[in-house]
Amino acid sequence: MLSVFADSIIIGAGINILLALGLYFTLATGQFSVGHGGFMAIGAYTASILTVNFGWGLISAVLCGAVAASVIGVLIGLPVLRFSHLYLAMATFGFGEIVRAAFSVNDYAGGVGGLRGMQGTTAPLVLGFVTLAIVFSWLHARSRWGLACDAIRQDEDAASAMGIDVRLNKVLAFGVGAALTGIGGGLYAHHFFFIDPPTFGLQMSVAIILFVIFGGIETFWGAVLGAIVLSLLPDLFRFLKDWYLFMYGLLFVLLMIFRPQGVIDRRLLRALRARLSR
Amino acid sequence: MTRFYAVALLALLPGVAAAQAQELKIGVIYTVDGAWGSYGKKGFQGVRAAAEDINARGGVNGMKLKLVEYDNRASPGELPNIVRQLATVDNVLAIIGPNTSGEAEIVFPIANQLKVPVLGTSVAKGGILTKNRPWAFRNVMPDDLNTGPVIAQVVKEKNIKKVAVIMDVKDPVSKYMGSFFWPGLFDKVGVQNLTKTDAVTFQSGDPSVAAQVSKLKSLNPDAVVLAASPGDAAKIAIEIRRQGMKQQLLGSGALVGDEFLKSGGNAVEGAITAAQFWRENPDPKAHAYLMALEKRTGEPPVLHDAYAYDAVLAMAEAVGKGGVTNKPQYLAMDRERIRDALDGIRVAGASGAWSLDPKTGEVERPMMKALISGGKWQLTPISTSSQ
Amino acid sequence: MDLLLQQLYNGVLIGSTYALVALGFTLVLGTLDLLNFAHGETIMFSAYAGLLALLASGGSLPLAMAIAVATGALLGTAVYLGSFRFVSKKYWTAPALSTVGIALILQTGATRLWGTEQRAVPDPLGDANLQLGPISVGLSHLVILGVTVVLMLGLHLLLKRTRLGKAMRAVAENHVTAALLGVPVERTIALTFLISGILAGAAGALTSLVYHTITPFIGLNILLKGMTGMVIGGLGNVYGAMFGGVLVGMLEVLAVGYLSSSYQDVLVFAALIAVLMFKPAGFFGIQVRDRA
Numbered sequence: 001m002l003s004v005f006a007d008s009i010i011i012g013a014g015i016n017i018l019l020a021l022g023l024y025f026t027l028a029t030g031q032f033s034v035g036h037g038g039f040m041a042i043g044a045y046t047a048s049i050l051t052v053n054f055g056w057g058l059i060s061a062v063l064c065g066a067v068a069a070s071v072i073g074v075l076i077g078l079p080v081l082r083f084s085h086l087y088l089a090m091a092t093f094g095f096g097e098i099v100r101a102a103f104s105v106n107d108y109a110g111g112v113g114g115l116r117g118m119q120g121t122t123a124p125l126v127l128g129f130v131t132l133a134i135v136f137s138w139l140h141a142r143s144r145w146g147l148a149c150d151a152i153r154q155d156e157d158a159a160s161a162m163g164i165d166v167r168l169n170k171v172l173a174f175g176v177g178a179a180l181t182g183i184g185g186g187l188y189a190h191h192f193f194f195i196d197p198p199t200f201g202l203q204m205s206v207a208i209i210l211f212v213i214f215g216g217i218e219t220f221w222g223a224v225l226g227a228i229v230l231s232l233l234p235d236l237f238r239f240l241k242d243w244y245l246f247m248y249g250l251l252f253v254l255l256m257i258f259r260p261q262g263v264i265d266r267r268l269l270r271a272l273r274a275r276l277s278r
Numbered sequence: 279m280t281r282f283y284a285v286a287l288l289a290l291l292p293g294v295a296a297a298q299a300q301e302l303k304i305g306v307i308y309t310v311d312g313a314w315g316s317y318g319k320k321g322f323q324g325v326r327a328a329a330e331d332i333n334a335r336g337g338v339n340g341m342k343l344k345l346v347e348y349d350n351r352a353s354p355g356e357l358p359n360i361v362r363q364l365a366t367v368d369n370v371l372a373i374i375g376p377n378t379s380g381e382a383e384i385v386f387p388i389a390n391q392l393k394v395p396v397l398g399t400s401v402a403k404g405g406i407l408t409k410n411r412p413w414a415f416r417n418v419m420p421d422d423l424n425t426g427p428v429i430a431q432v433v434k435e436k437n438i439k440k441v442a443v444i445m446d447v448k449d450p451v452s453k454y455m456g457s458f459f460w461p462g463l464f465d466k467v468g469v470q471n472l473t474k475t476d477a478v479t480f481q482s483g484d485p486s487v488a489a490q491v492s493k494l495k496s497l498n499p500d501a502v503v504l505a506a507s508p509g510d511a512a513k514i515a516i517e518i519r520r521q522g523m524k525q526q527l528l529g530s531g532a533l534v535g536d537e538f539l540k541s542g543g544n545a546v547e548g549a550i551t552a553a554q555f556w557r558e559n560p561d562p563k564a565h566a567y568l569m570a571l572e573k574r575t576g577e578p579p580v581l582h583d584a585y586a587y588d589a590v591l592a593m594a595e596a597v598g599k600g601g602v603t604n605k606p607q608y609l610a611m612d613r614e615r616i617r618d619a620l621d622g623i624r625v626a627g628a629s630g631a632w633s634l635d636p637k638t639g640e641v642e643r644p645m646m647k648a649l650i651s652g653g654k655w656q657l658t659p660i661s662t663s664s665q
Numbered sequence: 666m667d668l669l670l671q672q673l674y675n676g677v678l679i680g681s682t683y684a685l686v687a688l689g690f691t692l693v694l695g696t697l698d699l700l701n702f703a704h705g706e707t708i709m710f711s712a713y714a715g716l717l718a719l720l721a722s723g724g725s726l727p728l729a730m731a732i733a734v735a736t737g738a739l740l741g742t743a744v745y746l747g748s749f750r751f752v753s754k755k756y757w758t759a760p761a762l763s764t765v766g767i768a769l770i771l772q773t774g775a776t777r778l779w780g781t782e783q784r785a786v787p788d789p790l791g792d793a794n795l796q797l798g799p800i801s802v803g804l805s806h807l808v809i810l811g812v813t814v815v816l817m818l819g820l821h822l823l824l825k826r827t828r829l830g831k832a833m834r835a836v837a838e839n840h841v842t843a844a845l846l847g848v849p850v851e852r853t854i855a856l857t858f859l860i861s862g863i864l865a866g867a868a869g870a871l872t873s874l875v876y877h878t879i880t881p882f883i884g885l886n887i888l889l890k891g892m893t894g895m896v897i898g899g900l901g902n903v904y905g906a907m908f909g910g911v912l913v914g915m916l917e918v919l920a921v922g923y924l925s926s927s928y929q930d931v932l933v934f935a936a937l938i939a940v941l942m943f944k945p946a947g948f949f950g951i952q953v954r955d956r957a
Contacts, residue, residue, distance in 0.1 A: 509783030
């Protein structure tokens with residue numbers, strides 16, 4: 001039986017892996033969303049209201065939150081289909097802010113005072129979700145669906161010419177991505193015991209982006225690795241005290257200069273596979 | 279050769295363990311980052327000063343206090359791990375902190391769940407303790423309890439008949455004050471609240487409040503109530519004066535401090551608020567503690583370091599009177615003893631004489647009126663009447 | 666009616682500062698397709714530099730402006746180097762993300778240097794107020810409006826009448842063609858960042874005068890307003906940015922004055938998305954390249 005502290009670290013990292021994978025699925029089709037905090041919020045609030053106000057069990061509440069988030073994901077995915085990267089980024093950012101603002105004025109969901117009273121995440125539960133998500137991502141990468149996403153990300157027109165239903169895949173990417181992020185949100189609420197609208201604002205969306213960008217945008221393993229490393233960083237670098245955020249920013253500037261594709265990229269993955277199969 | 283060092287190290291260990299068993303570990307969570315970083319900066323200064331002073335006097339029951347400090351870097355994300363680390367790895371007897379009510383919403387339930395006493399020194403949101411008893415306490419008065427009796431008296435004295443309230447809808451404390459507390463108070467004392475149905479609102483961090491102030495001006499009240507954090511309130515006050523309004527400014531205890539005073543400058547001259555911390559307290563004991571605190575920090579004490587100082591005093595008192603053994607195998611029992619000692623504890627510290635209610639964990643302090651006059655805060659105690 | 670006039674005036678004043686923000690932002694966006702997330706923090710940092718100069722010189726507004734503008738120019742160049750010059754364009758997200766990193770560095774640096782509390786910005790022209798009929802106008806407002814107009818005019822002349830302006834417009838159309846035509850692309854880009862930084866510096870000084878106080882956290886809020894103004898006016902369109910900024914200021918003031926600030930954010934971002942969906946070119950038409 002692991003210690004309470006180790007449990008807490010594992011749960012935190014696990015939640016971040018789910019959030020990162022959620023963004024990865026959307027990113028995989030070349031859609032750079034700056035508003036995934038919004039999906040996280042929907043998952044978190046839905047699950048929390050269900051457990052606190054209606055006494056639902058945690059797993060069903062979280063799954064329900066995921067469904068809610070993915071419905072909104074599809075609703076967002078549809079209108080932004082024809083947006084270019086820049087517009088998509090701004091539109092999704094606007095979406096994230098609208099969600100935050102909407103929860104702020106909704107007093108049933110706690111308004112600016114927030115919701116409290118959630119609890120019940122355990123390491124096995126979170127690891128269970130993480131395992132399922134990783135298996136799902138792995139299957140996706142090896143499937144035709146995964147290849148289609150890749151093709152879309154590389155060149156939409158060519159993919160469409162090859163017979164891939166670009167619109168369906170892009171909307172699906174939002175739906176699936178939102179669902180995973182929503183699960184992460186639901187678990188987050190029950191691990192932190194308290195949520196309020198600012199929790200899910202731009203800072204959170206950027207943090208999730210950083211997980212994926214740092215780890216590597218080309219494969220889902222990048223999202224996993226980025227989430228794990230950046231979750232452990234605060235505890236490891238506690239000695240930096242005041243200058244931690246500063247170093248974080250510097251890390252990103254340097255990363256973009258020297259290794260913009262993130263830590264893990266296709267080449268590295270192939271090299272690792274080659275070595276492992278010897 | 280390595281064997282020699284290994285043996286020497288082993289020989290030293292019992293000594294180290296013995297020395298550690300003599301230390302009373304108190305956890306501290308604040309942050310010097312973020313918009314409320316000054317609370318944390320002062321918080322750390324206050325707890326360190328108190329610990330040094332107490333240890334200089336020999337500690338508690340022969341044991342020295344040791345503060346185990348964590349800075350959560352304005353990130354709520356680090357709090358679950360920090361609280362659990364303090365509780366189960368560092369094995370502290372109790373926790374002091376954190377900076378803000380939002381962070382306390384995360385820290386208090388976890389501490390409550392892990393059965394560790396936690397005392398907030400700058401956590402002012404109403405109702406935050408009720409779900410986190412019996413392990414959560416705070417020695418700072420929530421805004422609404424502090425302000426009611428004081429302002430009720432003020433509106434009578436100044437013959438104020440009509441007020442307009444401007445509130446921050448993004449900050450939970452201000453929103454609560456503006457939506458419930460102030461309207462309720464004015465209803466009770468028979469003052470007409472011009473913004474009762476049509477509220478004048480802004481959001482924390484809004485750069486400009488010119489539109490809101492123009493609206494206030496058009497209502498023509500006798501006084502304007504600022505339901506906002508100190509920095510924003512100062513900004514509003516400046517705009518109020520700039521637009522030529524001369525009304526009396528009123529606020530809650532949340533405004534007292536350097537930020538409102540310095541940022542507001544001339545604009546806040548004459549403003550009246552409630553207060554709970556009295557820097558010029560003539561009581562000799564409080565004065566002595568305040569001097570000691572100022573000596574350690576090099577700056578005049580404010581609410582946050584004084585309350586943090588007193589939090590450590592309270593913990594020391596609880597440890598001493600509560601019969602804490604400080605033996606690792608009795609950690610759970612020791613924490614219970616501290617919790618029981620904190621129920622109803624009476625402390626005479628840097629912030630004067632205060633006590634914690636055994637049922638609610640809230641603090642009882644004398645009430646004060648604060649007026650900005652001649653560029654300084656002037657505090658006068660008022661007699662507490664039941665609200 | 667009196668209140669309405671005052672509110673309209675408030676709107677124009679605030680809107681002109683947003684317009685300055687939008688201008689700097691849109692210049693870089695138009696030429697480079699780059700969302701410079703460090704723009705807001707550049708404005709904030711320059712505002713602090715200007716404030717310190719103002720305090721040190723005992724209230725000299727020209728000096729404060731000069732220092733703020735210089736700081737902005739410096740930071741603009743830093744962004745150029747850190748997020749563009751040395752960053753591979755192969756990953757189109759890399760430059761934008763690098764600006765996020767720079768924004769973080771600037772914000773943390775500011776909190777370390779100057780603390781997290783609000784700092785008052787003294788009005789160098791005193792509390793002097795003019796009463797123009799029902800409208801209360803601060804003396805400093807006249808300076809702010811004046812400087813804003815001069816800057817916009819200057820930018821217009823730069824773009825339409827100078828070689829540099831022509832080069833900037835050519836690069837905004839198409840880097841490759843511009844290079845083929847003999848335009849010094851790299852240098853033009855560097856100068857674009859510099860000018861954007863100058864505008865940011867000016868915006869910093871002026872906004873801090875309008876708002877009376879500054880904190881290290883105003884950067885994001887200001888950037889959002891500028892971004893919305895830019896979208897409404899049309900991405901990459903300089904004149905659109907001017908119009909869009911003022912429009913956002915007016916909308917905001919009227920929403921706050923007559924509705925409730927709770928819905929302010931929802932309205933602004935809904936407007937943003939609506940414009941993106943139905944009139945993506947903004948009201949003035951688009952001038953930015955569309956990336957595949």
